[in-house]
Amino acid sequence: MAGDRVVTACIIVIGNEVLSGRTRDANIQFLAGQLNEAGIRVVEARVIPDITQTIIDTVNDCRKRFDYVFTTGGIGPTHDDITSASIAEAFGVALERNAEAEARLRAHYRNDETLLNASRLKMADIPAGATLIDNPISTAPGFRIGNVFVMAGIPKIVEAMFLSFRHELTGGAPVVSRTVSAVVGEGDLAAGLGALQADFPDMDIGSYPYFRPGRIGVSVVIRGTDAARVDEAAAALRDLYRQLGAEPIEGEDSRK
Amino acid sequence: MAGDRVVTACIIVIGNEVLSGRTRDANIQFLAGQLNEAGIRVVEARVIPDITQTIIDTVNDCRKRFDYVFTTGGIGPTHDDITSASIAEAFGVALERNAEAEARLRAHYRNDETLLNASRLKMADIPAGATLIDNPISTAPGFRIGNVFVMAGIPKIVEAMFLSFRHELTGGAPVVSRTVSAVVGEGDLAAGLGALQADFPDMDIGSYPYFRPGRIGVSVVIRGTDAARVDEAAAALRDLYRQLGAEPIEGEDSRK
The missing domain is CATH 3.40.980.10 (MoaB/Mog-like domain)
Incomplete structure (x- = not known):
């Protein structure tokens, strides 16, 4: 194992x-x-x-x-x-x-x-x-x-x-995870995020919208066993957010 | 259904x-x-x-x-x-x-x-x-x-x-549930509770211990479709607690 x-x-x-x-x-x-x-x-x-x-x-x-x-x-x-x-x-x-x-x-x-x-x-x-x-x-x-x-x-x-x-326990390669969030509609992000997933088929990219009074946003989780590739995908995600006019927030969006 | x-x-x-x-x-x-x-x-x-x-x-x-x-x-x-x-x-x-x-x-x-x-x-x-x-x-x-x-x-x-x-949705007979707790060790209750389950085979009787600083106790949940039988089993459970020197607490033990 x-x-x-x-x-x-x-x-x-x-x-x-x-x-x-x-x-x-x-x-x-x-x-x-x-x-x-x-x-x-x-x-x-x-x-x-x-x-x-x-x-x-x-x-x-x-x-x-x-x-x-x-x-x-x-x-x-x-x-x-x-x-x-x-x-x-x-x-x-x-x-x-x-x-x-x-x-x-x-x-x-x-x-x-x-x-x-x-x-x-x-x-x-x-x-x-x-x-x-x-x-x-x-x-x-x-x-x-x-x-x-x-x-x-x-x-x-x-x-x-x-x-x-x-x-x-004997594990395989540990999974590295990065979360980057932004105040952006999930539906506005979806096409670009699908392209990002296609560019990084070796990563699991998950999209988790959140709804709070006055703010709708998305947390995207990138998971993979190659830490450098995860970082690369996270950088591309930040660029995607900025193209949509949203500022990347590292991790979950925990601001009140 | x-x-x-x-x-x-x-x-x-x-x-x-x-x-x-x-x-x-x-x-x-x-x-x-x-x-x-x-x-x-x-x-x-x-x-x-x-x-x-x-x-x-x-x-x-x-x-x-x-x-x-x-x-x-x-x-x-x-x-x-x-x-x-x-x-x-x-x-x-x-x-x-x-x-x-x-x-x-x-x-x-x-x-x-x-x-x-x-x-x-x-x-x-x-x-x-x-x-x-x-x-x-x-x-x-x-x-x-x-x-x-x-x-x-x-x-x-x-x-x-x-x-x-x-x-x-079309359900069957609704399940009625009663919870009675007591400050008693689960292992001290177990034999009597097993006998109670045997006396009430038509009920599901579940035992859930809790551990808090200074207090160890058990919540027992009685579930069944016959409300009168559930009440009967709950009364028998209260008697069992008292035989063990513990006072029955209705519901979950939420006292601090």
């Missing part, structure tokens, strides 16, 4: 709370930003419910199609936490009590059997052959099996878990 | 900006909340890139599997706005200039050919046989074709578009 080829990833958010609208997911944005920085392209993200067969099918589909799969959610102590068991089934391995995970939980709960009850011990049940992912926030570990990384759902724990294994 | 059977939906977010981490999606939460209120269960949400074949394959997969499909993103005037053309291809119909869409744009841009250039006119290209979705914010319409509703990506426009066609 190195060199010049594109390294791909899929994020699977497991959680009824996102599909009911109760919770606005934050994990896709965090993971996508981190993975892109690491040279790993997130090609798809899915939000799926807490249903065993759906988890199995989605994980088995995605782990074949992408270099890396990252899941969030469903590894806690309650009846609706079925991710670990489902992933064991997806890999056709046993879900078994992991001695190291149990030791961590025993230490965290000071070996108090009232605290470390059967429900909490369930969090030490890990698919056979998986390696643990540290959880510096609340101890109960995630795990990696094959190319699938299984994390908790709470954003702070996802962040901590990801940072604990980030160094183990 | 009525009566007691479950009416399902899939949300497809089309946009490189979400997969790169630039943008935190807001449309899934808005649409999921609205759809659930309308008695339509969101069974899956996907975020996919601006790639024609991916859009075609995803839309064709989802429109067969779900009663309704809602897409956001990619219907603007720039080169990366390829949703309309891709969906025409998915349905095997022509993408053609829609007279009504063109008339709306001409009125909006006061028939000024400088403003209503070829790029902006592209927003009047709609798959043959589709019906328009009003856009009270920036005029350029979305459209409905078959069971697929195609909207812009900007959250304020998605909201306005959705509200314009919401009355056309």
Whole structure:
């Protein structure tokens, strides 16, 4: 998974709370930003419910199609936490009590059997052959099996878990990104921007209009693995803005 | 699509900006909340890139599997706005200039050919046989074709578009939801909550722990189509909290 080829990833958010609208997911944005920085392209993200067969099918589909799969959610102590068991089934391995995970939980709960009850011990049940992912926030570990990384759902724990294994990921060439904005109508920019994309087929050029009271503008994001080419495209974009009578604004337009 | 059977939906977010981490999606939460209120269960949400074949394959997969499909993103005037053309291809119909869409744009841009250039006119290209979705914010319409509703990506426009066609959707029995929280460890609640779920198999009971400085607690969400049963389950949950020595807090625990 190195060199010049594109390294791909899929994020699977497991959680009824996102599909009911109760919770606005934050994990896709965090993971996508981190993975892109690491040279790993997130090609798809899915939000799926807490249903065993759906988890199995989605994980088995995605782990074949992408270099890396990252899941969030469903590894806690309650009846609706079925991710670990489902992933064991997806890999056709046993879900078994992991001695190291149990030791961590025993230490965290000071070996108090009232605290470390059967429900909490369930969090030490890990698919056979998986390696643990540290959880510096609340101890109960995630795990990696094959190319699938299984994390908790709470954003702070996802962040901590990801940072604990980030160094183990092998990315392709990191993607460099430049954003240049201007107070110009997207439709007025479109023809020139299409020509710019044609001149720089090796870049991903995205156009994101914004509408604020009294000001309509566009942020254009140029992304690519060749930093010099990205800079070249950004310079051409600045020229295009000026031809349209608009002053380029570096980055997002954050002026009030 | 009525009566007691479950009416399902899939949300497809089309946009490189979400997969790169630039943008935190807001449309899934808005649409999921609205759809659930309308008695339509969101069974899956996907975020996919601006790639024609991916859009075609995803839309064709989802429109067969779900009663309704809602897409956001990619219907603007720039080169990366390829949703309309891709969906025409998915349905095997022509993408053609829609007279009504063109008339709306001409009125909006006061028939000024400088403003209503070829790029902006592209927003009047709609798959043959589709019906328009009003856009009270920036005029350029979305459209409905078959069971697929195609909207812009900007959250304020998605909201306005959705509200314009919401009355056309036929849901099943609306889902009623009650949330009761308590300052109790999720692992201490888990066994009793599992028993509660077993007693109420017709309810979806979800457990969502929260961690704040000085306070660890759980919000439990009970969802179902029978309001009386939901209330009954909520009463049993309050009893469970009290057995654990915790006072039930109605709704989310929003105390500082």
